[in-house]
Amino acid sequence: MAYDIEYFHPKIMEDIARWPTSIRADYARIIELLLEFGPNLRMPHSKAMGNGLFELRARGKDGIGRSFYCFVKGKRIVILHAFIKKREATPKQELETARKRMKEVQHG
Structure with a gap:
């Protein structure tokens, strides 16, 4: 079953949306993989950062983009923060x- 983001x-x-096009394109591709594979997505696309926090690792010819996410009850993924x-x-x-932000999402 697919996940929701x-x-x-x-x-x-x-x-x-302001990231350079090459990084955004890779991000979009990795998001599709995350939707399909959820917690089974691993390096080089996703890295566990500890205590339920994960890093999405987008890159392009213009640099590197990172976003942090966590899993919430059911099949929900919350993108918590993103930066170049x-x-x-x-x-x-x-x-x-x-x-x-993860604490806020998980504990209200």
Whole structure:
């Protein structure tokens, strides 16, 4: 059975819409895989970040995009945060934003 995707806030979709075309295209392809495979999607497309948080790993000729997501009751996936990656390591602030939102989604 397929999964459903929702966004924590409409601003996240707006941020992704501003990503360079090559990164957005890869993101769209990976989202399709996520919808089909859910928690079975693995590297290089998805990476577990611990405690139920996952990273979607989009890339294109213009750079690297990352979005964080989690699974919620049923077959729901919530995209919590998205950004263009500019350094090798994921910035702590980006990770903390996603973790805070995940707690809100899971615990109200």
